[in-house]
Amino acid sequence: MRRREFLKTSIGASTLLGLGSYGLAPNKAAAAVNIDYQKTLINVMLLGGADLRFLFAPQPGSAYAAKFWQARRDIYRFNTQNQARYRTYADVWTDLYLPAEDSAGNTFGIHKNAAWLKQQFDLGNVAIVANVIGSDNRRHDHSQLIVNSGDNKTSQYVYDRDGWGGRLAYAIDTANTVSVTRDISVFCKGIDPTNRNQRIIHANDTRNFGLSNGDGNPNSKSSSLARALRGYYHAKRRQVANRPAAWPYHKFLQHEESLRQFGDAYNARLETVSPLRPESLQALFTAGSGNRLNSSDFGLQCANIYDAFLGADLFQMRIASMEYPGWDTHNHEMSRFETNIIDLFGAGKGLDSLTQALDPLGINDQLLYTFNTDFGRQLKANGDFGTDHGCGNYMILLGRGINGGVYGEMFPASEITGITGQTRYDQLGADIEGLTSFDQILSRACDWVAPGSGFQVFPDADIGYPMIEAGVDLDTIFPA
Amino acid sequence: MNTRSLIRAPLFALSLLSVPLPVFAELEPVSNQAWNLAAVRHVLHTFAYGGFSSDRQIIRWANMSPQTAIQEMLTFDEINPKLSPIEDSTAQSGPFLTSLQEVWSADDPANPACPSDQLRYSATRTRNDGEVILSNAGLQNTWIAAINKRGLNTFAHHVGFWLVNYQMAVNTRDTEPSLVMSLYDQALDQLRRGEPFHRILANGASSAAVAREYGHRNNRFNNRNGMFIGNDDFAREFHQLFFRINGDTEDTDYHENTTIEHTAWILTGMQLDREPFFNGTTLSHYWWTAPIDFTNHMDASGRNIQNNRQHISDAPEVLHQPITGLTAEDKLFNLAEVAIQHPESLDNLPLAFIEYFADDNLTDNKKDKIRKSWQAVVGNADDFLHFLQAYAISTTFHDASTYKYRTAFSRNLTIYNQNTVDNEESYGNSSTPRNAMARQGAVAFIPVHDVFGNQTSLNAANSQSLFKEAYNNNVNHPNRIAKVREVCRDASGRIVSIWEKDWARLMPTNPSGLYNVKDAGKWLWRRFTGDSGRNFTVLERAQVAALLAAGRDFASLADPANPDRLYTATQLNTGAAAALLSSLENQTLALNSNSMERRRQANRRVGMAINFITMTPFMFANGGN
Secondary structure: OOHHHHHHOOOOHHHHHOOOOOOOOOOHHHHOOOOOOOOEEEEEEEOOOOOHHHHEEEOOOOHHHHHHHHHHHHHHOOOHHHHHHOOOHHHHHHHHEEEEEOOOOOEEEEEHHHHHHHHHHHOOOEEEEEEEEOOOOOOHHHHHHHHHHOOOOOOOOOOOOOOHHHHHHHHHOOOEEEEOOOOOOHHHOOOOOOOOOOOEEEOOOHHHOOOOOOOOOOOOHHHHHHHHHHHHHHHHHHHOOOOOOOOOOHHHHHHHHHHHHHHHHHHHHHHHHOOOOOHHHHHHHOOOOOOOOOOHHHHHHHHHHHHHHHOHHHHOEEEEEEEEOOOOOOOOHHHHHHHHHHHHHOOOOHHHHHHHHHHHHOOHHHEEEEEEEOOOEEOOOOOOOOOOEOOEEEEEEEOOOOOOEEEOOOOOHHHHOOOOOOOHHHOOOOEEOOOEEHHHHHHHHHHHHOOOOHHHHOHHHOOOOOOOOOOOOHHHHOOO | OOOHHHHHHHHHHHHOOOOOOHHHHOOOEOOOOOOOHHHHHHHHHHHOOOOOOOHHHHHHHHHOOHHHHHHHHOOOOOOOOOOOOOOOOHHHHOOOHHHHHHHHHOOOOOOOOOHHHHHHHOOEEEOOOOOEEEOHHHHHHHHHHHHOOOOOOHHHHHHHHHHHHHHOOOOOOOOOHHHHHHHHHHHHHHHHOOOOHHHHHHHHHOOHHHHHHHOHHHOEEEOOOOEEEOOOHHHHHHHHHHOOOOOOOOOHHHHHHHHHHHHHHHOOOOOOEEOOOHHHOOOHHHOEEOOOOOOEEEOOOOOEEEOOOOOOOOOOEEOOEEOOOOOHHHHHHHHHHHHOOOHHHHHHHHHHHHHHHOOOOOOHHHHHHHHHHHHHHOOOOOHHHHHHHHHHOEOOOOOOOOEEEOOHHHHHHHHHHHOOOOHHHHHHOOOOOHHHHHHOOOOOOOOOOHHHOOOOHHHHHHOHHHHHHHHHHHHHOOHHHHOOEEEEEOOOOOEEEEEEOOHHHOOOOOOOOOEEHHHHHHHHHHHHHOOOOOOOOHHHHHHHHHHHHHOOOHHHHHOOOOOOOOOOHHHHOOHHHHHHHHHHHOOEEOOOOOOHHHHHHHHHHHHHHHHHHOOOHHHOEEEOO
8 A cells, every 4th residue: 555545544634744733522423423425526616716826836946936936926025024035936935835746756836824735635635737727718707607517618697507516416316416605606506497406405504404493382473484384385386386397486485395305304413413513613613713714604614514414315415515705816816815725725724624524424535626716817927916817727636536646737838938028927918828628627527426427517528639738647537 | 975976977967968768669668558556566676675655656657658657666866755755854864875874873863863773874883992993884784774764765776786786896895885885875976967877887987996996096007118017807897897898709819908908007097095084993994085086196194196197198999999088087987988889788788787677587589679778778868767767667577477586685675665664663673684684695785796796686596595594584583574663762771762563554444444354465465575466375365364363374273283284275265264264354453453552463463474475485586477
């Protein structure tokens, strides 16, 4: 067994490596859950267009690093303090980046606020695919629609459509998508145009799930209303069953039915196996906990994911949807990006805490995270200490069941090729050139979750000339 | 209220003649026969959070031709007494949020707001550490209260809200509430003055709120070396969000590197002034003021502002036109003239209007008519008003295929308005839907989708979570809607006023002067849902009658030993259940009883029925029948 394989099947990474992590309280109750977990995909959408070229940086000492620094130093030197602190790129590298090594021995940096991601990369649990393109326009709304639908030909402004998570649920047949976000993303929506929510469980507040049955006093106003509404909705569904499928009011009858169906059973499950959330997850969104995330909403999402796994059999959960906003870093990219990335990938923070909490459930070996974002950003810093919209980017996949590593040229030599002042880094508006289409990666991710589903979810990926960077074998990310 | 639009607008208003509804040519009005009570209510619910028109006024409008009625119903006038009758001095304090906030937060005996509520409207708040900062809640509460006041134009305030929260999508997380309020009030002022829509957008693009939010207040152009320093964030959104120009019909390179890049150059010289201790705030973060002064000058804090020097002096090409002007403001107004006529804007903008207000089911045929009607008025005075008026009485809007899901804003504010009997209640009842809306993902002036705007109707409709929150709000807290009394006290505990719910002021009686349960149920149904009554079937009637007559659910009355029994429509139409329903519907509500306790009980039961009605599917969408 390789060291990586040994480590990745061992206990939580932070615990193992002794890095700072929030204390995980024992969760004996949850250990009582006996669910036959199946492979599950969690898509994390980074809203706004994350500049992952800030997360991953070249090692100093190369021609590429020199150009990188020349073009992007303003991002780091946004005030006098940082101008003094970061006189050279080596200063930045030493202070901000953790050296990582790909399989060919090339060193690159992962931002120190993503220490857990770095640990997972070292364990072989992270695949970084370089030069990926989803949307070829630079508009947030249309690009998000493309990335969430998994269809780069989708029309703009058409939000009532299916998403790739929803299609995967249908491809699996018996699966649902659990959304832990405030709004349900297009990613989750299903293929039935009369009911896009058919295979969605909206679990953005798992400890307040389901419909009220009143206050327990049968004579109270609350209980009277609860009975009136329960009886009414039950009868109303039968009364309007023959209305056209497109009748707009069906949707609310469906909500009531779905919440009624899952609510009581799920609440009973939580009450039995985990009446209280694990402290480590509660802390992520609780003021004064000492470990509240910068985005307490993302902390709550992490806690909701944990809770959803406690009822994964009830929910038939095989896909989940999370999101983190705030990546549109036109200005002051460094402080904004660092604030965000530590929530996601910091040691003892969001996903690390979630992973540790999930370990006793035995689900982690079956989990795959995909991280998507609107688009990449331009190579060169703008005049406001940030970067403007671009297209190409990196894609991150995380899971113990994949072959981690770097897929594609991390820092393409073509970006610095050319006569002085005319390289790609010098061109107005230039970005990372997209060489691998996002659907090629995600269709394989779907296949990992449910063999044979990839081309159902991404039919356009099944073409004779797939768009994959030369020399990259995406199949090796996902071992059979 | 700043003076810029007041200076520009009168000149403009004189320069154009108002064109009376030329859009009728493209959007066929409904017939006089189809223009009925239900149609009038449908318009009020769609565009004005239900409005405050009396039943008599609604009948008058239904009896007019739609073309005449709509010009009374939907106006941007400061006051519209037929839509929102004047009851007290509130109308004199409006229409602007700035002045309303000032009045409602003042420690003044003339302030109609209860002393214990005055703080909620305040422009500032004091943090735990003693620092005085600007208050988001003050802006939100003032807006919600404005929507709920008779004498203020609910339609105009709905449009103002849409402009700031959706079309311009300004966010008080990224910019100060005082700047947002200033932008809102300017938009309201431009609307009432009949300024064409593109000038409202241009004013927004030139505003301090937007410059602060997107950060282009720091953009500058060095006219000596031709170097631009800044970001292109709003340069893109000026076209994409404000005018819906995505560059689909343009060469990509031209769109990215000429149109957007040069718009970024135009957005230079837009530094905001700072006024130390603005509004009494103690932290400098809150000292930004509006409007932007585009000259070179020294601001009140002693900063040397070089807005003219740092603005590009040339006329950069954008959308294939050189854009002239001495300042960013001049150029943005000139660019807006070009942008509003761009084919993509002409195609996309009118659809965005209608998708927000009225229709989640636009077909190609409808889209075609909507686009043509916009093209018939765009650029003229009152273009947006005439467009909406014509649409609101069109066969396109009143078509059976047209439906609109309600956002949590629309649903909760319509309930709030229709549940408020008069301004005495609006001031005297401290319960507002602000917290319920927040739990349902709707927070005013903090758009949940950032630059893409606040909660959409599709987001709301698809959210099981929102449905659950709404359901549990009514079931677990029925008194939020069914509240019947509140005592207002001053800081010393002295009673200032007592508000009592009084549905008798609005609800019609039968010829005998009684409040019949059946009639009351039907009246409440129409009032809250805006539905014609066709969806008030025996299932709805049974529960509403039971709650009105007895304050309890139907099943517990039919068989107290078996309150969980479910009744189908067939069962309710026959036998003992039908007899019970008939008996309940024949009872009367004691709304005009001499007994105070009986009146309160009757009002409470009305509230219970409203709790039920507003949790049926017909309160979550409009139309589609």
